Amino acid sequence: MNFERTSRRTIRSLPLVPMIDIMFILIIFFMLTTTFMRIESLELMLPSAGAKAAEKADVVHLFIEANGDMLIGQRRIDQNELTASLSRMFEKDPAERVMLLTADGVTMQQLVSVMDKVYIAGGRSLFVRKWENPGRKPRETGVIIAPKG
């Protein structure tokens, strides 16, 4: 007698085609949703909350007014010559520290532009704080450090 062995035979091979289908879908999904783009940013280091404020004497105060005008100490300074005078300052003393004081109405773009210029001019130690009443004790917030890489 001769029996046909149909049922046994089929079990032997694993169904690969559905597996490949799923894998391709996953690959396409990951290819489309992945981004290798990294963000551009300024790296800051916050002083620890308990740290003593820097000695105020050797900090250069740079005031930013709402209309974009700037003062270094008491001296009013033109926006275009900011980079030049900052470079001169850091050439003289690379460790010079700058405190930025922003008035109400100053936008983030203005603040970042000035931080940018300080960094390009060579400044690596920068404090930022609100420009409040002159009577109030200054409270610094950010310290710029050399970005890695």
Next chain:
Amino acid sequence: MEFTRTRRKRIEISLIPLIDVSMFLLIFFMVAGSIEKFEMIPVDPPVAQSGKLMDEGHITILLGRHDEIIVGDDIVAMEDMTKHLAPDLQGNPNKVITVKADAEVPANRVIEVMDAIKAAGGKDLSIVTQSKAQIHVE
């Protein structure tokens, strides 16, 4: 006469190498890539030249031009910032916080946020910038 019919032999596409390659690609994209984040509010970061390319930090804070503050996935009020961040930072103060503020946001508001991060115990902070302004059609 009888010829052997070798022609019949079906050429099968070998699937195993195909699976190997696609498995490799799959694992590569899963490990190397990060899925693009959807941002709740449109943020146009300020322009700066000295920004360095780096990865996004552990915590992202978005500051929108209409005074919205979004920490991770939550909308947070300025007063609750420190409270919200403290549990995250207490365990690991070296967590990098990325602040993505719109160029139009008042600088003093960002300084308040930085104060809150400092009060919560954060140390590493990065402010997102862009090297060229994007043209917006509104």
